[in-house]
Structure formats: structure tokens, C-alpha cells
Amino acid sequence: MATTFGPGRQGGVFRGWDRFDYVLVLCAVGLVVFGLLLIYSGTYRTYEGPPASFSNPVTKQAIFAIFGIAMMLAVSKLDYHYLTHYSVVLWGISILSLVAILLMGHSAYGSTRWFNLGPIQIQPSEFAKLATILLLANFFSEHGGDAKDLRTLLMSLAIVAPCVGLVFIQPDLGTSIVFMAIWLGVVLVAGVSRRHLFILAAVGLAVLPFVWTFAVADYQIERISVLVDPEEDPLDAGYNVIQAQIAVGSGQLTGKGLTNGEQTQLGYLRVATKDFIFSLQAEELGFVGSMVLFGLFIVLLMRGIRAAQIAGDISGQLVAVGIVILILMQAFINIAVNLSLFPVTGIPLPLVSQGGSSLVSIFVSLGVLQSIIMRHRAYRQT
């Protein structure tokens, strides 16, 4: 492919690394290490094989993390315009794989989200999020650079809508919400007209009752009502809500110490190293540990916003904004579920939860951010 991007000032292998955001990477690695400790604590009682085996969840996660970091470095070396340029293709593949998974994927906890590829499970929605961000950014930068035009706005909605719909019928309410939040964040930064937004909001509110009646599964309603009163169904839907509450609350200020949380260690808390890893963290490391975790996330996100701020062009800025919202919303929803502020939905805690797809896709996203940071001068147009 002969297409070149930008003014063509790239030189040797080491060019641009001086602008590489090490703070961002340190925060990400910090969160991964945090996650590895928690996964160790949550699995050492049940895992009995050798430590250096791919079936050891800690080792597996560490290998994914190394692979993710390598991907991040590779992607950051790549001009993000390659990605935005081919974003339609990436998006198309994502949509196809989301359709495919509905037909042949694997189910867990009542929801179909995975492909099994040997020992690895691939969750296409993780990559669909990034592809959608890239396509949205590309779309706006090619259509006048903003979202002021109603036609443009509606077309951008058409990019997100298939993803929201396909994920929603998996069913995965949380990821649908993440998709919608990405769209909303990107169009806000892209300067959407308030009038248009109000109209869309009004239409959305009018449609909501129908969605509630015809599209929301019973289990989702149950999860929402369980949030209001978990004791209503203590054995089924309410079980993990109650157990997570007890785990989090009983951690108190300093926690029970790593590997000492009874809620986790005695198996009361389910999926303790995945969707409920925050409860494990809060039980064993307490309020203090949670604040450290929050601190790492906030710095990471602020560095992402910085990338958006200094981005050399509109597509770079919108991609950065999309990635920030992607990480922010996943972290927020995941922790909110753990704290009984949001109905139970299968969203992992970025960089921390056990799971390769999420980890690698977040590192790829961070690589895109680095790419934007490293090239912001090159694409700054004056």
C-alpha cells in the first residue's frame, strides 16, 4: 500500500519516543499489577497447578498483559491515520463478528459474548468498541469536522446503532450503554448543536417505554429490581448483589489483607476475579486500596484527555475522546455494579479484571492514544 499520511517527516525507529507518555503507561501497568495481585488472591485456593502454566490465571493474565503492552508499543509506532483510514473495514469486520457470535458463540451467565479459539476466548465487542470510535472520528473529520449538521449527526448515529443493537440482544445492557456514551461524548466534543441533542433526547424518551416492554429481557428487569431490594431474591439474582455489598462493606478502612477476605476466599462472592474484582479489592484492601485504584484511573484518564487536548487534528482528538470515554464508562459501570449503584451487567474493570480480550483491547486503545500524542506536532496545522 503506497498511501502515505502527513507531511512525511518520520525518520528512524526512535523518532517520536521522546513524546511517548510514560505517565500513561505507568498508570496502566500499575493497574495491571493491581489486577494480578487480586487475581492471585482470588484464585490461589482453587488453582493447584504449577505457577508457570498457561492454566494459572495469574500467569495467563501476565502473558496477556505482556502481549498487550507489545501491541500498545506496535500500535503507538503506527500512525493512527492508518487506523482511521481503514476504520470502515475494521467496523465492518466487528459488525460481522457480532452477528456471528449470536449464531455460534458461547454462553455464560445467560449471555452470549465469546468465541472459543483453543484456550483463548475472543470477545468481539471489545474490539467493536475501538473500531466504532475510529469510524466515528474518521466520519466527523471527513464531514466538516464537527457535528453541527443534523444530517451528519444522524449518520453518526447510524454508525453506533448496529453495535448498540447487536450487543443489546446478546444480551449485554452495559456494553450497549458504553457504546451510547462513546457516541454522546464524541458528538459533544465534536460540537453538536444543543437543539439537535434535545430533539434526539425527546425522541429517545418517547421510544423508551417500547424498548422497556418489547426489548428488555426479564432478567434485566429482575436485576434492576434486585438493585432496589436485593433481599427480595436472596438466592438468585440478589445473591451476588448482597455478597458484593457484604464484601465491600466489611473491608472497612484498610481491608482484611490480601488473601484474607472471607467473602472471596470462602466462595461467597462469585466471579470474584472478573466482573466483581472490585469487591474483592475493596474487601481485602479496604477504602485505602480503593482510593489508590481510583487515583490510578483518574491519572490515566486525565492523561487521555491531555492526549485529546494536544491532538494534532480533529480525528486524533475525537479518537482520544472516544477512548477516554470507553475506559471511563467501563470503569464507572463496573465499580457502580460492585457498589450496588447499577444493575448487574457483565462489564469488566479495564486493565484489572481477569480476561485477555479486554486487557489486550485496552492496551491497543492506549497504543492509539500514544500514537496521537507522539504525532501531535506532525499533524498540527497552523
Add this chain to the structure above:
Amino acid sequence: MSVLGEGFQSPSGRSRNRPHGNLAALRIAVILMFGVLAAQLFNMQIIQGGDYARRSRENHLTRKEILPPRGLILDRNGTPLVKNVGIYTATITPAFLPEDANARYALYLRLEQLLGVPALEIQSRVKEKEADGKGDIEFPIKEGLTKEQALALEELTADMTGVALTIQPGREYVGGDAFSHILGYIGKQTPEEYRELRTEGYSLNEPVGKAGVELTYQDVLRGEKGATAAEQDAQGHLLKALKSRDAVPGSNLRLAIDMELQTYIAEMLEASLPNPLTMNQKNATTAAAVVMSAKTGEVLALVSVPAYDNNIFAQVTQRGAEYEALATDNKTRPLTNKALSQALPGSTYKLITAAAALQEGNITPATSRDIPSRILEIKGENGVIYNLIDWRAHGSGIDLTQAIAWSSNIYMFMAVCGIPNGSLQPHKALGKDVDSSASIFAYYQRGFGMGQATGIDIPGEDIGRVPDPAWKARNYAGPDYTDNDRDWYYADTCFTAIGQQDVLATPIQIARMTAAVATGKLFTPHVAKDILDADGKVIKTIKPEWKSVPVDEANLAAVRRGMHESVLAGAGLKAQVSGMDIAGKTGTAEFGTQRPEGSYDQHAWFTGYYPYNDPEYVVTVYFDYGVGGDKAAPAAANIFSWMNQNLGK
């Protein structure tokens, strides 16, 4: 380069492809969203953290209580009267039963096979519970399973959800029917009892004493609960025992009751009751007897016949009809302890009458009266003529000893009520008028323990009745009665003096009174002797308690001479046992309505003690029908004789 900064200055210049978005809102959003999470986290971990920590402990710690073995009850020689056993009960929790109606019915059928409870009955009881909204409460379908049934059920419960086998500590009463009224029984706490007992640390599944000494000495027999605590995982596997505290068995209770004596008396009395089926005229259907130590107030025997098997209370579901028959037998009321039930005491009451008259100085032991006729004609209030009747013409020159020995009514009338002016032989009454005489007499009756609980350590005794002017006014209060009904008359005192009309006393009260005449001490009777630990060491002895009667020893001695004479050559002759020096008093109390030929139904009493010179034991016998000297005295003689041959040997 600051970690968060740098980006705040917007890039200068404007271009169609220059980034121009406002990112401040995004920064604010990040801070706000993590702020909300931090606030909720603070609420859960810091503000409510202690509460959640407690719930976490409850989550994984299981505490199991160990019920202590209940203390045994022994007779005075150490023979156990009870045995601790496990009571196996099949229970159902409707909420855990299979949803499917057919599966449920199949389960009921298996239970029918195993337990003999009809499937339809189980079904209707389950439906009833569910209709009452009690579907999640376990209820018993059959209690007191045999070991074989329990084992078979245990095997089946593994694949029968909602059905369970529970084991409750229970009692088997091995002493025989004669001990039922004394021992009482244990049972489940009622909701009312539990509300009170749980403040004392009881758990709901602990059985408690319901009657008899099982109830009185509940605290002694109970022991202390033990507990185990263990850590358990979410699947309910016990991981490690954290600590345990052994249960402390209840203390053993040794009774003053002599098992052999109690059994002998019960059998003897039972045998002396005619068979109600072959009986062609009115005769005794119930009887009671008390044997009490005159030195300590200990009760060696407390018998009430007919008796019953108190194991029935633990097996109500199997023996329901039998229990129903006992509970509804209004003729003999077998569940009632006759030794603690009140009846007209008849002439046994003359012991108090004589003591009161002596103490008040109305008579001396030597006071003699001429009783030439069965009928004493007295001109009472407002010119009313009373014809006071004795059971025979005692003749002339009757002194106190003769009067007691031959149980003269007229002598006692004269001693207490006096003979009003205008009659042939005027005598002084106890008081200056009819009312004060009655009050002074009531003082002595109470002094001998009448009209009040004896304080015996078996719940449910009657308190008897001491009639006096105040009682009569109270009893006939209200518009249904006139002032004439309420007034206390001369004759009221006379009838009280011979234990007739309105007086009521229980056999235990009469026994206690007899001991008081014999020793001057009004004892609090006890069936319990002492409390022993598991090794048989005495922890606590139940000490004799008494108060003195308000009568001098010389006067009591005069009464005793009459009792001695009664058994030697008087109305109580049939209580005599050769080789024993017994003193006693008969009683024949008329009750009910007069028959056409002039006679009444009668209770038969005998109360006495031996040896005459150094009173050791009191024996009181009561039959609900009969003549004291003919029915009760011979039964007492049997008891005296048995004791003479067997006690202390």
C-alpha cells in the same frame, strides 16, 4: 511537565481541521463520576462498615448449639425415675416440597408407607399450612418415631426435599404410673413461654418442664447449653472448627419420695377402689394419700389414684385417643392430683377446733360434757331453733380425749361456739359474739396452714378455704343474694368446727396440720430432698422450713392424747397395727344433697402419725366416698404396717 496539565491552553489559531472541542466538561465528568463512587464507597466501608463486617462474620461462621442432657430425677434411695431419650419426629417444610403436585403426592405416599400417616391427611395439613401463609415453617407430621422408622426416614430424606427427621431430647418415665403426678412431664415451649424464656437464654428447641417437679426444678435440671462454632464456605462445607464449649449436664434431683412406698400405696389404694363396672352402689372412685416426715416436712409418698402414664404427653400424636379419654374423664379426673385437690375435711378438722378451744381457755383437757342425745337444740339469733346433730349419743361425762377419740360433734360445738343464753347449759364461745368467735377460730385454722398454699414443690395445689364472716360476705355478694345469705350465723361456726359446709382442705394440708399437732411445727412440705451433681455428690440440700403454730405444747399434747385414744379404742380403731403406737383422727365429711332417708354422700379421711411418743411420720388418706373409720383407717393401717416393716431397713 505536570502530570495532568499541559493541555489546558487551547491551541492558537482557527482552522477547519484544528481540534476545537471543549474538554473541560470531560475532566469534570471524570472527577464527578469517581466522586460518586468514592462517596458510596465511604458510605459502605466507613459509615456502615461495622455492620457489614458483622454480616460477613455471620455469613461464614456457623454456630450450633448443643443441648445439655437434662438432669435425672431419683427417688430417695437413688433409683432413677426418668431416662433421657431422643424423640424422633418427621417434619415437613411445605415451601421446600417439590412444586409438581404429582411428585408431592408420590412423596406423601412414601411417607404413608413409612409412618402410617395417611397421604391424604398429610396433603390436607400441608395445604392448610400453606393457606395460613406458614409454608416456610417446619411442622411435625409424626412424633415419637421408632428407631427403625427414624433410620428409614433418615435414608429417605436425602432425596425427599422438604421432609426432615428431627431429634429432640425427651424423657421416658420409668417409675410407673404412680409417679406421674409428682414428676410431671416436659414438652415444647409454647410461643408465650418462649417469649419469656428467651430472655433467660433458652433456644426454642429446648424442651422445658410443664408440670410436677420437672417444672418446679426446671432451672436445676436444665444444665447449660454448649456450642460449636465453625467456618463454612459458600457451599456449606465446614472448613475448620473455631471453638466449642461443652454442654454442662443438668443436676440430678433426688426426691424425698420413696419409690417402693409410693408404688405400694398406689397399688393398695387402687386395689381398694371397687371395680366401677361391677359396682352396684355408690362407692369410692378416687383416692389420695400423703406420707410426710414429721421431723422435716419431707414427703415420702404423694399418691393420687387413678393414675396415668405421663409418657403420653411425649406421644400425643400416637396416643391421642388415650389422652383424650384421660382429659375428658370428668368422673375421676385422672390428670388431677387428688393429694393437692381440696375437699371437705370433715372431722379431721376437729384437731384444729380442739387446739383453738384449749388455747383460748374455753375448755381444759379435763372439761367434760354430757351428750345424752344425738340432737342438741340451740336457740340462735332471732329465736331461730337449731337442731345440731351428732353421729351418736356419746353419753355423760365425756372429756376432751373421749370427744376426740369418738369424734363428738356436740362437744366441739360447745367448745368453740358456746351455748347461747336461754339454752339448758350456757357455755362461753371463743369470742364475745358470733362474728368474733368465727374470726378467732379462723385465726387458728390459718395458724395450722388452712386456706393457704402449703408451698409444696409441685405446681398447681389448691389453697383450700377458711370460711369466716368476711369470706361469706364476699362469696354471697351481688344482687342474686340477700343480706340474710351474707350474714354469718352461729351455726356457720359450728359446721366449720367439724369440717363441714364451707371448709375446704387438701390432703397435703391435712397432713401438714397433723404434723403440726404432733410437733408444733407447721412445715413447708417438699418432695425434693437434695440436688446432686453427675457424680452423685450433694450440691444443695433442701432444708426443712417451718413456722410454729399458735398453740402451746401442753394443749397440743391434750389433742394428741385424743388421737392416741382414737386409734387405741375409738373411731380410728381400724388404723391400729399391732406393735405400733399410732395416733390418728378419722373424718367423714357429708357432701352433696341429702337423700330421702336423711343420709348424705361422704368423703372418708384418716390422718395420723407414729410413733405416738416421738412423732416421725404422718400418714393422711383420703377417699372421695366412704366412712373415715371404715374406709380410710384400714388403708392407713396398711401404710403404717408397710412402713414399719420396710422403711429404714
